[in-house]
Amino acid sequence: MTNHWLLPEGIDEVLPPQAARLEQLRRRLLDLYASWGYELIMPPFIEYLESLLTGTGNDLDLLTFKLTDQLTGRTMGVRADMTPQAARIDAHRLQRTTPVRLCYLGTVLRTRPDGFAGSRSPLQVGAELFGHAGVESDLEIVALMLATLDATGVGGVHVDLGHVGIYRGLLRDAKLDAATTDLLFDALQRKASADINALLAQADITVNARDPLAALADLNGGVECLDAAAIVLRDAAPDVRQALDDLRRIAAGLQARRPRVPLHFDLAELRGYHYHTGPVFAAFVPGHGQAIAQGGRYDDIGRVFGLGRPATGFSADLKTLMAHAAPEPLAARAAIFAPWGADGPLQAQVQALRAAGECVICALPGQAGGAHEMGCERELRKVGTEWTVVGVSVNKSYGICRPIFLGGVFAPAGGWFREAHIGGGVWPAPTLHDKQGR
Amino acid sequence: MTNHWLLPEGIDEVLPPQAARLEQLRRRLLDLYASWGYELIMPPFIEYLESLLTGTGNDLDLLTFKLTDQLTGRTMGVRADMTPQAARIDAHRLQRTTPVRLCYLGTVLRTRPDGFAGSRSPLQVGAELFGHAGVESDLEIVALMLATLDATGVGGVHVDLGHVGIYRGLLRDAKLDAATTDLLFDALQRKASADINALLAQADITVNARDPLAALADLNGGVECLDAAAIVLRDAAPDVRQALDDLRRIAAGLQARRPRVPLHFDLAELRGYHYHTGPVFAAFVPGHGQAIAQGGRYDDIGRVFGLGRPATGFSADLKTLMAHAAPEPLAARAAIFAPWGADGPLQAQVQALRAAGECVICALPGQAGGAHEMGCERELRKVGTEWTVVGVSVNKSYGICRPIFLGGVFAPAGGWFREAHIGGGVWPAPTLHDKQGR
Numbered sequence: 001m002t003n004h005w006l007l008p009e010g011i012d013e014v015l016p017p018q019a020a021r022l023e024q025l026r027r028r029l030l031d032l033y034a035s036w037g038y039e040l041i042m043p044p045f046i047e048y049l050e051s052l053l054t055g056t057g058n059d060l061d062l063l064t065f066k067l068t069d070q071l072t073g074r075t076m077g078v079r080a081d082m083t084p085q086a087a088r089i090d091a092h093r094l095q096r097t098t099p100v101r102l103c104y105l106g107t108v109l110r111t112r113p114d115g116f117a118g119s120r121s122p123l124q125v126g127a128e129l130f131g132h133a134g135v136e137s138d139l140e141i142v143a144l145m146l147a148t149l150d151a152t153g154v155g156g157v158h159v160d161l162g163h164v165g166i167y168r169g170l171l172r173d174a175k176l177d178a179a180t181t182d183l184l185f186d187a188l189q190r191k192a193s194a195d196i197n198a199l200l201a202q203a204d205i206t207v208n209a210r211d212p213l214a215a216l217a218d219l220n221g222g223v224e225c226l227d228a229a230a231i232v233l234r235d236a237a238p239d240v241r242q243a244l245d246d247l248r249r250i251a252a253g254l255q256a257r258r259p260r261v262p263l264h265f266d267l268a269e270l271r272g273y274h275y276h277t278g279p280v281f282a283a284f285v286p287g288h289g290q291a292i293a294q295g296g297r298y299d300d301i302g303r304v305f306g307l308g309r310p311a312t313g314f315s316a317d318l319k320t321l322m323a324h325a326a327p328e329p330l331a332a333r334a335a336i337f338a339p340w341g342a343d344g345p346l347q348a349q350v351q352a353l354r355a356a357g358e359c360v361i362c363a364l365p366g367q368a369g370g371a372h373e374m375g376c377e378r379e380l381r382k383v384g385t386e387w388t389v390v391g392v393s394v395n396k397s398y399g400i401c402r403p404i405f406l407g408g409v410f411a412p413a414g415g416w417f418r419e420a421h422i423g424g425g426v427w428p429a430p431t432l433h434d435k436q437g438r
Numbered sequence: 439m440t441n442h443w444l445l446p447e448g449i450d451e452v453l454p455p456q457a458a459r460l461e462q463l464r465r466r467l468l469d470l471y472a473s474w475g476y477e478l479i480m481p482p483f484i485e486y487l488e489s490l491l492t493g494t495g496n497d498l499d500l501l502t503f504k505l506t507d508q509l510t511g512r513t514m515g516v517r518a519d520m521t522p523q524a525a526r527i528d529a530h531r532l533q534r535t536t537p538v539r540l541c542y543l544g545t546v547l548r549t550r551p552d553g554f555a556g557s558r559s560p561l562q563v564g565a566e567l568f569g570h571a572g573v574e575s576d577l578e579i580v581a582l583m584l585a586t587l588d589a590t591g592v593g594g595v596h597v598d599l600g601h602v603g604i605y606r607g608l609l610r611d612a613k614l615d616a617a618t619t620d621l622l623f624d625a626l627q628r629k630a631s632a633d634i635n636a637l638l639a640q641a642d643i644t645v646n647a648r649d650p651l652a653a654l655a656d657l658n659g660g661v662e663c664l665d666a667a668a669i670v671l672r673d674a675a676p677d678v679r680q681a682l683d684d685l686r687r688i689a690a691g692l693q694a695r696r697p698r699v700p701l702h703f704d705l706a707e708l709r710g711y712h713y714h715t716g717p718v719f720a721a722f723v724p725g726h727g728q729a730i731a732q733g734g735r736y737d738d739i740g741r742v743f744g745l746g747r748p749a750t751g752f753s754a755d756l757k758t759l760m761a762h763a764a765p766e767p768l769a770a771r772a773a774i775f776a777p778w779g780a781d782g783p784l785q786a787q788v789q790a791l792r793a794a795g796e797c798v799i800c801a802l803p804g805q806a807g808g809a810h811e812m813g814c815e816r817e818l819r820k821v822g823t824e825w826t827v828v829g830v831s832v833n834k835s836y837g838i839c840r841p842i843f844l845g846g847v848f849a850p851a852g853g854w855f856r857e858a859h860i861g862g863g864v865w866p867a868p869t870l871h872d873k874q875g876r
Contacts, residue, residue: 032792
């Protein structure tokens, strides 16, 4: 027999009770974004390829699964990143002149895993701010990224900041040939100073253009590296100096809002699918080599859809965030077992309990297992003439269940606060004096 | 310029404010399922093809988009139905002996639209009950299907009931050849009595086997058709008569629970991808030719995954349900516009309002549009030394905004109850005496 149940590498599924926890995080984040004014969009899973890849560069193309549309013969792609979809929606569908704040949460697929043992089906969550070119919108996005990490319980975060405009401006003024440009980009990503110096020594380039490029790989560290950069870039073009100043303003804003979050700067950081145009940022946690959330400015990506707009945003994989969240107390199912029956008052009671947010599981005639095996610590029983919720106590030695009458109080067979693993709500339970089958 | 923004036929996206409404429905349904004891699962978007299509028949194969796994060269499929995935998870991942209740909600993709102008990317929502063979679990599933329609505000529902065991049993005893079987199946789906009679007249078949098959196409209508069927099937095999009896018990259970929902019976109905094995059911609304929710019993589909189990379930497209829901009052954004600034008390007030469930949108320096253009009917202003929420009034003739001081009460510039279109909560607003720029 073939292994019909093996999932492809990097493709995962989420089972109970983790799926309920993920749903809870989903709601918490979408509520957070709503409270900041970010409107939810649900972009399509597949689009024509040219629409999906517009302005995003080659990296995303290689990561995108291709499909043939049987209706038209055209090539479609499965989304590998929802950011360009948000840009298309802002530019083509909404067409507002005011700033537009959008958020999204959904699965994206990638042909190759993201790093070592990485996922090919991240649950991408993110927020994008269109229509404002100032550093304030970058600052809002970084603050929202940090609020996202707070809401998911990810701790020990530090933020990396960079600005691709510095490298781009220096490169433009250096007028290097394409081959040298590619090699330099590669060497910078590796921070290989020897390679960079060798490349620039051979290049046809002025000293004024060469020195700042050569220095970039070393311009990283704490906020003091911005002062060092100011000296290195003192003769650079105005837009390069402006970029450095923008970075400083974002850093100052973050320090004012989130003084305890360590900032790290890296002026050689060129994150993203070649589509960033300004400040870039990423959040890291100890023990995880890759960023757990990242983003940056990508102005004008929507031009091909009819409206070039300033844009900045961040995204993350919710499953990665959940894996790095502080462990929450083990979820226990708070459920009530009800007998099967068409009895009117019983049905009414079941309905009332469910409407009140309780989980009521109906016994199926002849089913395997009873209240305890079905994860119920209470059950609905007829006491006198009334259907009443009573506790179930388990006699472990005999494996039988005995109800405990709780006088109509809905109480679980445990005296602690527990979190219902379905339904998402926190369900406080009163203390109970008797538990283990006495 | 090519039309970079055109979506493929049958592929859609959901924009604000509809996306927020869909999210609200999503939560309502998952909470409903949780209250019935159905645990959420999140099956993968893609799987190896043989895993995805096991036991589901040819129809689903044709509807499934195929992808090549670049890591292994194997063929993967994009899920076109989540039911078989739920069966795999029950059989292989959970492996419980007790009844298992699972629910799911997610996008599925199909190579061809579902009917005229149909979708190729339904948002499938459904629930499955594994491990119980009795009609009580079918009844629970039909009741949950109806509760789903109630929760989404779909009215005027009637339910179609059938049982593929009747046709299957009669066919087995008739011992027809494969070609006649296929033609008969086709004729029955069309209820083409003349074709059916002609086929059966030519077939090598006993009168006892022929007459019930010939009668099937006419056995549809109200509950009285079950009495007619009992006469037609009086000499049929015991499992056929049991199937009819099961149908009658499900009908009686539904009439007791939901007396106002009209029931319709059709013993020639053979819904599903050939994987149903027992009762089948569907919900219809006036003016929509296709079922808006459907399901049935599909025992033993999990056997290939290691555990054959009784199984019954239903599913629907949440976007179709939303389209048929009673129109809700137009959602208005209840938002507060706040000035940009690092001012500590301002930041604290913004944070407190958001934590209280309010939507606070920060002005971005130099942005296009003010409070009104950003959809805010209130704003945060410094009154004396305190940051206070005040109403915004719009002078339409001049297009300017004027704040109205509300003495610290959070009130919108309208005196009705409105539903926030983001965040999902209902936000009751106190009456306000002054509105239009006076």
